Amino acid sequence: MLGRLIKHELKATARYFLPLFLIAIVLTPITRFTLWIGNYPKILQFIPTVIVFVYVASLIMVASASILLIIYRFYKSMVTDEGYLMHTLPVSSESHILSKLIVASIWTVSSWLVIFISISGMFFTADRLSLLIDKLSYAWFYINTTISSSLMALFIIEIIFIVILGIFTAPLIYYASIAIGQVISKNKILGSIIGFFIIQVISQIVSVVLMVPVGLYGDRVSESANSMFSFFANFFFPITILLAVFTQIILFGITDYIFKKKLNLE
Amino acid sequence: MNPLLECSALSKRYGNVTALSDINLTLERGKIIGLLGPNGSGKTTLIKLINGLLVPSKGQLLINGTAPGTETKKVVSYLPDKTYLNNWMKVKNLLNFFEDFYDNFDKKRAYDMLEKLHINPNDSLKTMSKGTKEKVQLILVMSRNADLYVLDEPIGGVDPASRDYILDTIISNYNENSTVLISTHLIADVENVLDEVIFIQNGRINLQSSVDDIRMKEGKSVDAYFREVYKC
Amino acid sequence: MSWELKNDRPIYIQLIEQIHFRIISGEYKSGSKLPSVRDLAAEASVNPNTMQKALSELEHSGLLVTNRTSGRFITEDQSMIQKMKLDLAKEQLVNFMEQLKKLGFSDEEVKAFILESVQ
Numbered sequence: 001m002l003g004r005l006i007k008h009e010l011k012a013t014a015r016y017f018l019p020l021f022l023i024a025i026v027l028t029p030i031t032r033f034t035l036w037i038g039n040y041p042k043i044l045q046f047i048p049t050v051i052v053f054v055y056v057a058s059l060i061m062v063a064s065a066s067i068l069l070i071i072y073r074f075y076k077s078m079v080t081d082e083g084y085l086m087h088t089l090p091v092s093s094e095s096h097i098l099s100k101l102i103v104a105s106i107w108t109v110s111s112w113l114v115i116f117i118s119i120s121g122m123f124f125t126a127d128r129l130s131l132l133i134d135k136l137s138y139a140w141f142y143i144n145t146t147i148s149s150s151l152m153a154l155f156i157i158e159i160i161f162i163v164i165l166g167i168f169t170a171p172l173i174y175y176a177s178i179a180i181g182q183v184i185s186k187n188k189i190l191g192s193i194i195g196f197f198i199i200q201v202i203s204q205i206v207s208v209v210l211m212v213p214v215g216l217y218g219d220r221v222s223e224s225a226n227s228m229f230s231f232f233a234n235f236f237f238p239i240t241i242l243l244a245v246f247t248q249i250i251l252f253g254i255t256d257y258i259f260k261k262k263l264n265l266e
Numbered sequence: 267m268n269p270l271l272e273c274s275a276l277s278k279r280y281g282n283v284t285a286l287s288d289i290n291l292t293l294e295r296g297k298i299i300g301l302l303g304p305n306g307s308g309k310t311t312l313i314k315l316i317n318g319l320l321v322p323s324k325g326q327l328l329i330n331g332t333a334p335g336t337e338t339k340k341v342v343s344y345l346p347d348k349t350y351l352n353n354w355m356k357v358k359n360l361l362n363f364f365e366d367f368y369d370n371f372d373k374k375r376a377y378d379m380l381e382k383l384h385i386n387p388n389d390s391l392k393t394m395s396k397g398t399k400e401k402v403q404l405i406l407v408m409s410r411n412a413d414l415y416v417l418d419e420p421i422g423g424v425d426p427a428s429r430d431y432i433l434d435t436i437i438s439n440y441n442e443n444s445t446v447l448i449s450t451h452l453i454a455d456v457e458n459v460l461d462e463v464i465f466i467q468n469g470r471i472n473l474q475s476s477v478d479d480i481r482m483k484e485g486k487s488v489d490a491y492f493r494e495v496y497k498c
Numbered sequence: 499m500s501w502e503l504k505n506d507r508p509i510y511i512q513l514i515e516q517i518h519f520r521i522i523s524g525e526y527k528s529g530s531k532l533p534s535v536r537d538l539a540a541e542a543s544v545n546p547n548t549m550q551k552a553l554s555e556l557e558h559s560g561l562l563v564t565n566r567t568s569g570r571f572i573t574e575d576q577s578m579i580q581k582m583k584l585d586l587a588k589e590q591l592v593n594f595m596e597q598l599k600k601l602g603f604s605d606e607e608v609k610a611f612i613l614e615s616v617q
Contacts, residue, residue: 004366011359012352084350088317089367090339261321264280265314298545430543437539440546458509458544478508478548487505 001091005099009073010106016069017107021114024058028121031055059115066111070104071174075192079182083265093259097175097252104171147229155229158237165244172251173199179258186266203247214239268331270295270414270445271316275325278311278469285311287469289325295413296442298459301449302488303466304496309449310347312466313418316447317344329414340369343412347419349399351391357402358387368410376409379435397424404432408439415439415446421455433459454489463488467496501542509544513552516542521561521572522583532562532570 034051077086078096086096143152174192177199181192214236271293278286286308293299303309314320315327318334329338351360357380364371380387383401391399404420417436421429436446437459450456453463457477465473472495477488484491503512520526532538535553539546553570556562560578563571573579598608 001367008363008366015354081346081348081350082352084319084344084346084348087319088339088342088344090336091367092336263319265319297547433543434540437543437546438536440536440539454505457505458503458542458548461545461547478510481506481508485506489505 002095002099005091005095006102009099009103012077013069013073013103013107017065017110020058020062020065021110024055024062024114024118025121027051027055027058028118032122059118062111062114066104066108067170067174070100070107070171071178074100074171074175075178075188078259079178079188079265081265083263087259087263087265093256096259097255100175101168101171105167108167147226151226151229151233155233155237158233158241161241162237162244165241165248168248169244169251172248172255175255176251179255182264183258183262199251207243210239210243268328269293270330271447272328272331273312273325276312276315276322276327277324278308278315278320279323285469286315289469289471291464291471291474293414293445293447295445296440297461298436298440298446298448300453300456300460300463300488301447301466302451302453302463302492304451307466308469309466310418311469313344313416313447313449316414316416317342341413343407343410343415345403345407345415345417345420347422349391349396349403351399351403353392354390356388356390357385360391360402360406361387364406364410370411372409372411376405379405379409383431397428400424401428401431404435408435411444413444415444417446417448419450419452420448421450421452429455453492454487457488460488465492465495501544503542503544509548510552510555513542513544513549514555517552517556518561518582518586521579522586526572528572528576528579529574530572531568532572534569 031051034048037048040048076082077100087093173196177196178188178192180195180198181190182188183191184194185191217235218231269292271291273289273291276286276289276291277284289308289312301309301312311320315322316329316334318339327334329342332338355363361373361376364376365373377387380402383398383405385394385398385402391402394402400420400423404417407415407417415436420436421432424432433456436448440446448456448460460477462474462476463480464471480488480491486494501513501516503509503516517526521528526532532553533541535546535550538553539549542549553562557564557570560575561573561582563573565571595608598611603611
């Protein structure tokens with residue numbers, strides 16, 4: 001069932017994302033070519049300007065479309081009339097939320113990839129690439145000689161975790177806001193905004209409270225590279241990861257509970 | 267065998283408003299039952315409770331002996347009183363969707379019904395008139411081999427020919443193991459199709475009786491009797 | 499002939515009457531097979547349970563004969579059908595007489611009236 005939900009969700013959202021991705025990718029060589037031409041006579045100078053503008057706009061759209069569409073899809077299918085179809089499917093509400101979350105992350109990562117490909121495509125030259133590789137290998141060499149490799153490995157693994165977790169946090173915040181919204185108010189959009197603020201306020205308070213001991217401890221860390229990395233890898237990152245996991249479980253739980261017990265479609 | 271639907275002391279409150287109060291109701295299989303009542307009587311609340319879209323404040327609601335949840339949703343087929351399908355979807359996508367999620371969906375039956383109505387499966391809902399959209403929704407719901415069909419105002423706002431088609435579809439889909447619950451205020455049009463009626467008002471059930479009993483006892487149609495009972 | 503059903507009397511009784519008519523008029527020929535309950539119900543736009551009730555009553559009275567494997571048939575018993583025809587006619591006559599009496603006609607006036615209209 002989860003698989004089918006994911007498949008359906010992908011189908012429903014691909015029609016928005018794929019054209020956007022295509023436009024951004026197609027515009028890349030076009031823009032690059034336009035700029036490569038170099039000197040334009042004055043009257044034609046508007047051409048590169050417009051094309052660059054459109055290109056940048058398309059990248060911004062790809063970056064922002066993801067989260068906007070994720071919010072819109074969730075709202076529409078879960079708490080408006082389409083909810084009558086969704087919530088009467090023989091599927092648990094956990095599956096619903098999970099499927100939407102998974103699809104949201106697929107599109108988020110895809111958006112990043114598209115932007116990365118596009119920007120690399122814009123600026124790629126063989127020269128720049130070898131320069132980049134040079135700098136990176138130097139940095140890598142330097143790091144390897146100053147910091148223990150196990151610490152480095154831990155550090156990198158944790159960073160990967162944090163990035164992956166981060167993909168799930170934003171959608172969950174919006175999902176929970178939407179769920180809370182339809183409980184507290186007849187005007188679901190207003191309620192969602194209020195719900196969003198409530199969640200933000202609470203999470204800010206919790207963050208600040210937790211960061212105080214972290215900050216105090218951090219003050220005592222000596223300035224050597226090794227001990228700084230140690231501070232992050234052994235202390236700061238684990239706390240961040242735990243906090244993120246904890247937050248996501250709570251947000252998921254709130255959304256799930258509300259859909260199970262406090263659903264109020266109109 | 268369990269009765270199909272059983273409500274005991276069922277109540278639902280929203281804040282200070284009591285939508286349903288102490289409902290005791292049993293629905294047997296193999297019947298076509300009308301849920302009749304004025305607006306705000308609690309019909310929609312009861313329907314939502316049956317479909318698991320609301321949870322009871324007090325009391326119990328059981329379908330085949332189970333509380334509403336994933337298992338009951340497999341055997342309850344619901345036609346809401348609104349367009350609840352995605353407008354951009356084509357009819358054939360919808361059929362595939364229903365087939366994916368409902369094991370008891372009979373795709374062939376659906377295609378047959380669509381063909382009889384000359385509805386092209388490649389059309390998207392967007393391009394259809396309201397009446398045609400409603401027919402598509404009805405076909406999807408009735409093509410499932412469910413135990414309980416819950417139809418909320420299935421003939422409101424459609425032309426008389428479509429109305430006849432809808433009633434005929436309900437009749438021809440009848441089987442002794444399933445029950446159809448029709449919620450409507452257009453009593454006169456559906457009376458002949460109903461075995462039983464349930465009168466609901468102010469969140470309480472006033473009457474549950476067979477149509478024939480009412481006609482014999484009161485000497486008038488259910489519609490006329492209803493108007494009498496609920497005169498403002 | 500289409501099914502004419504009124505709202506203020508139980509449907510199954512009306513269905514029985516209408517089937518009587520169809521047998522008498524020959525629309526349902528004696529000995530012929532009746533359509534299934536489902537089909538008849540759909541034709542009359544009524545609940546199949548109600549149609550079933552009507553058909554059961556007709557079976558009980560002998561006008562319909564059920565063969566377990568092949569379905570329901572109109573009886574071949576012509577005398578039963580004739581009797582039914584006569585009963586129906588008598589019923590109509592009684593109603594007619596009563597109505598005219600209510601309007602104030604005497605028996606003699608009614609007799610003259612009938613002879614005249616048959617001419």
